[in-house]
Amino acid sequence: MFERLRLDLPVLLPELPDEKDACVGRLVEELAGRQGVLDVHVIPMSGDDPARLCLHYDPDALSVSRIREIAEAAGARLTKRFGHLLLKTDGVRYATRARTVSMNLQRLPGVIEAVATVGGPVRVEFDRELTTETVIRQSLADQGLVVAEPSPPAAKPVSDDDHGHGHEDDHEHGHGGPFGENSELIFAIACGVLLAGGFTFSFMSGLPAWLPLALYLGAYATGGYFPLREAIDTLRAGRFEIDILMLVAAAGAAALDEWAEGALLLFLFSIGHALEHYAMGRARRAITALTDLAPPTAEVRRDGSVREVPIADLAIGETIVIRPNTRIPADGFVTWGSSSVDQAPVTGESVPVDKQPVDDIARAGLNPQGIRLDSIVFAGTINGPGALDVQVTRAAADSTLARLVRMVSEAETQKSPTQRFTDRFERIFVPVVLLGVGLLLLAWLVIDEPFAASFYRAMAVLVAASPCALAISTPSAVLSGIARAARGGVLVKGGGPLESLGRIAAIAFDKTGTLTEGKPRLTDVIAMTGVTEAELLTVAIAVEDLSDHPLAAAVVRDGRLRLANDAPSAKAEDLRSITGRGLAARIGSDDVFVGKAALFDEIDGPSLPPDLQAHVKGLEQQGRTTMVVRSGQRYLGVLGLMDTPRPNAAGVITQLRALGISRMIMISGDNKQVADAVAKQVGLDEAWGDLMPDGKVELIKQLRSQQDVAMVGDGVNDAPAMAHASVGIAMGAAGSDVALETADVALMGDELSRLPFVIGLSRQATRTIKQNLWISLGMVAVLVPATLFGLQLGAAVVFHEGSTLLVVANALRLLAYRDRSAKA
Structure with a gap:
């Protein structure tokens, strides 16, 4: 005989990001080894119930109070010991730099995992017994990064304007040069100007012989400044990166007195990095622009009058006044007035939504999750012609908009499968290139040619084989895809879901509230x-x-x-x-x-x-x-x-078929006849009815064993089934905390038409990633043999850097992806 005890995970682990965090595994492992504990497992979040830890224990060995004490003590120890940070930083300019920062952090004692992203957040999990948040922040500062000041969990998300640029030395260090964030571009342009001057003067008679050389040296200094800094950091981390290969090639060109070709290499490499930084920054700005949607102040009714206060000072339960044609500063529900609200900045809905006051203000205040969507408003959305009174339901830092920005920032730190592959490939490929170049340097001992010719060929191969384009090909496409989705009212939680969604061939829909109006x-x-x-x-x-x-x-x-x-x-x-x-x-x-x-x-x-x-x-x-x-x-x-089908459900199903979804299924807790009737109306292939939540899970497992499958639901009753699908997609996530937290992909608005948009975008992103891989690896495959058979160093440099710019430009096309579903 055994007894069961279920405990809420958020109570045991208050800082828990989600139920998949490593601390959950540690808790399970620690408790499973206790005498009298027979089994420990996690029950995923479902409905309004949080994720829970289920313990099977022997009541003869442990009382219920004792097993509860043991679990709570273990959770407290883990919470006290293991910390989780998501730090906003400034100064990570490109992919190789991000990897170096990650590696340096991982080398710190006590750091369990560290992931830095280009131009954005750094996610760190650490053991508090071995290190502290201060040490981690100092490590980032030592690497030349500006880190946002510590803030409490409920603090306002840090925007690009909050990076502590008040100190001039920090500003220079964070951006890496004396000219602020444009330093790298200015240095690259200076390198090009000096290169052009030296090349021109080398053909002019009557000038001092040292003048062209001096200009080339200036080009080396300006073009090599940032790559050299990066190479030093990389070597300190015990890694060989692309910057090192470029510097070795440039130094080799100088040793052969080929100053012009070496300067050309540094110019194109530095301008490529500068443009890469610009491209990644543009993709990030498309995300962080969301932060600026909410106004900085709100008009609140206090003590019988209306006064203007910062949104950070708003308290839950206060009433704010929303004037016509102004932005709404906080999440809440309408208590007086009616108007239409443009929710596109948060939900992506193309048509303004009519808003009405709630029927019972007191009851709505006690149960905000049960309020009708036509009474809920979100921070950052735009009020129409009518005035509204709104009761605040969330603090500014916890608004749907703020959480969306925070979750997108976290998503950037989640690497896609392709990105993990390219990282592994580079770790092996770069040392192999260096070894191959070393062998080519000895070619003059085997074939009849001077050492200078062998050395020149080796440097050309070094340039040709450097995987610069490969390093940026995937992260640029993933970030652009996530940014475009966020701008369209869809939260994609990382490169993994983005790529997985691009591969799915089957979709399972929940019926109520997904294919139907949810208003029976x-x-x-x-x-x-x-x-x-x-x-x-x-x-x-x-x-x-x-x-x-x-x-x-x-x-x-x-x-x-x-x-x-x-x-x-x-x-x-x-x-x-x-x-x-x-x-x-x-x-x-x-x-x-x-x-x-x-x-x-x-x-x-x-x-x-x-x-x-x-x-x-x-x-x-x-x-x-x-x-x-x-x-x-x-x-x-x-x-x-x-419950009648949504008016656009049949059209959405048609669009999904056009996108290549070959199998679409409806699963429902309603009886089979109801499920069949709705499925026939909207044009689905098949319908399954009379399914309990565990039955939905088993069906999803069965489907997934046959092919990649996405599960679309409201994220509440469907959470367990969504968790077992290849990709879980929640609708109406802006109005549901559970949906926003549990889904891999969250459609912020209650609009089924967002589904073809995000699937089409993910398919385009997947195609873009594949194209970039073919371009980057294909260029290496072509250039290496070409340089072995005589292609000049200068030409290799042009083709090599050209491929880097090509993959960046290809990735940026995702930012302009057209939402064809908006017209459907």
Whole structure:
């Protein structure tokens, strides 16, 4: 015999980023080794329930209080010991620099994982027993990076303007030169000017012989300044990177008195790096521009008057005044007024959304997650012609917009499979190139040629074989794709989901709220003999009014419309949810059950009467969702509800087929007839009904064993199934904390039309990554033999750097990806 104990992971590990974090594995491993603990596993987040740790233990060996103490103590130790940082930095200009920074951090005692990104955040997990956040920040500063000041978890996300540029020396160090963020470009241009001058003067007579050489030396100094700094950092980290290969080649050209070719190499290499920095910065600016959407101040009602305050000073529950045609400063719900709001900056919706006040302000304040979408507003969106009063539901730092920016920043640190492959390839390839060049330097001992000729050929091969384009090919495409998605109201959590989404061939849709409106209507009320319709509706409304499920809201809303004003009322209490089956409550002394017909086969009491079974079957054959109502031992009747498909659902399915999705399936907890009816209306291949949450998980596992499959749902009831899909896609994530946290891809708006957009974008991003790999590796494959057979160093330099600029330009095309679904 064993007992189970389930504990909320966020309680055990308060700093936990998500349930996939390494600290969860450490907690499981530590607890699993305890005497009396038989099994430990994680239950993914589901609905409003957080992720949980489930412990199977022997009650004879451990009491429930003791096992709880052990788990909480282990969680506290892990939280105290292991820290997680996401630091905003300035000064990581390109991919090789990011790898060097990551390597230097990983060499620090106590750092478990460190990932730096181009121009952006650095993610670090560390052991507090061996190092501190101060040491990590100092390491970054020693590497020439400006790091944002520490801020509490709820602090405002750092924007590009908050990097501490007040100190001139920090500004220079962070950007790497005396001319600020343009230093690298200015140095590269200076190198080109000096190169051109030296080349021109070398053909002019009457000038001192030292003048061209002096200009070439100046070109070497300006063109080699940044590569040399990077090479020194790289060597200190014990790595050989591309910068080293370029410097060796330039030094070799100088040794052969080929100053012009060496200067040309440094010019093209430095201008390529400068443009790479610009390109990656442009992609990042497309993301960080979101931070500036929310206004810095808000007008708030306090002490009977309206005053302007910084948004950081807004408190949850306060009422702010939104004037016509202004940006909304905070998340909240409308308490007065009506207007249309342009939500495109957050959700990507192309048409403004009408907003109405909530029916019950007090109830909405207690349950913000249950508020209708037409009453919710988001920070950064734009109010239309009407004035609004809005009650704040989130602090500025926790607004949907702020969390979107923060999550996109975290996504940048998640490397895609292709990026991990190219990193591994470079680690092997660069030393092989150096070894090959070393052998070529000895060619004069084998073939009849002077050492200078062998040396020149070796330098040309060195340039040709340097994988500069490969280093930037994937990160530039991934960052551009994530930036374009964010601008279109879609959060893609890293290069992995972006690439996976580009490969999927099958999609599984949840029905309610995904393919359908999620706003079912009460269409049928069938009372049993001896029971009035009013009695049936009164009992059903009393129970369903305690639930926030969309079906419950439909019963309450439409049921009250059907009842007369003088209809009897009832008060239910002790609501209990029976997963996947229905609800139980108590009215007076009677136990009341409302749910599927299958529920009544699983609970005590009389079975469904034959005539009621016939009514249920008839409604289900018409595509209705049914709810049977029983009070005490007496069956009152059955309710029929219908959730209509979204108007654009059929069009979206057609677009997805055009994008190459070959198999589309609907999975639903409703009965098979309802699922079939909706699937037929929207044009799906197949439908599965009567699925409990664990049944959805098993079906997704089965589908995934056959091909890559995405799961599309609302991220609440579908969270376990989404977690087992190749890619989990949540709709309406702007209004749902659970959806925003659990999905791999989050459609911020409640718009199904965003799905073809993000799948089309991911397919284009996947194609771009492949194209960039072919360009970068293909150029190496062509240039190396060409240089071996006599291609000059100068020509190799031009082709080599040209391929780098080509892959960057190709990646930037993703920023201009056209959202064809907006017209659908």
